[in-house]
Amino acid sequence: MEKELNGKAFVFSKNIDTDQIYPGRYLAETLPENIGRHAMKGADQEFIRQVQPGDIIVAGTNFGCGSSREHAAIALKASGISVVLAESFGRIFYRNGINLGLPLIVVPGITAQVETGHQLSVIVETGWIVNQTTGKQIKGDQISEYMFTILDGGGIKNLIHKQYQ
Secondary structure, eight states, X not given: OOSXXXXXXXXXXXXXXXXXXXXXXXXXXXXXXXHHTTTTTTTOTTHHHHOXXXXXXXXXXXXXXXXXXXXXXXXXHXXXXXXXXXXXXXXXXXXXXXXXXXOEEEOTTGGGTOOTTOXXXXXXXXXXXXXXXXXXXXXXXXOOHHHHHHHHTTSHHHHHHHHTO
């Protein structure tokens, strides 16, 4: 995993559920690249046409609430999102994201400090964010060493596979 992630912010409100992140009508898709084509369609139909590899989602409280579908985290990762910064996460989505190798950082008050289009730099290991557009430094919660190990290994499956080789 890169030490510093840089990208354009896409800001979403609070209570973005897994059906907004990845609508249920696409659940028959199984390949990550196909899943990624439908990321955020329930919240913003234009998102997938605008997102670029490395971009960042910023959201209010309870991002990823709803069902336990792994497709939501897979869609974000496959669309090119490098990290999600939210005021809080749905519990199951948070574990799915980490286990699939998608960095998720809790950042209280982030939506008041970032607008869509702002350029951000994120140090995942420490939780520090720099809004390159405004020059503000923002401190997010530091993820645990164990969760960082999972992310750095590319997800829980990759980490376990490496341990047993």
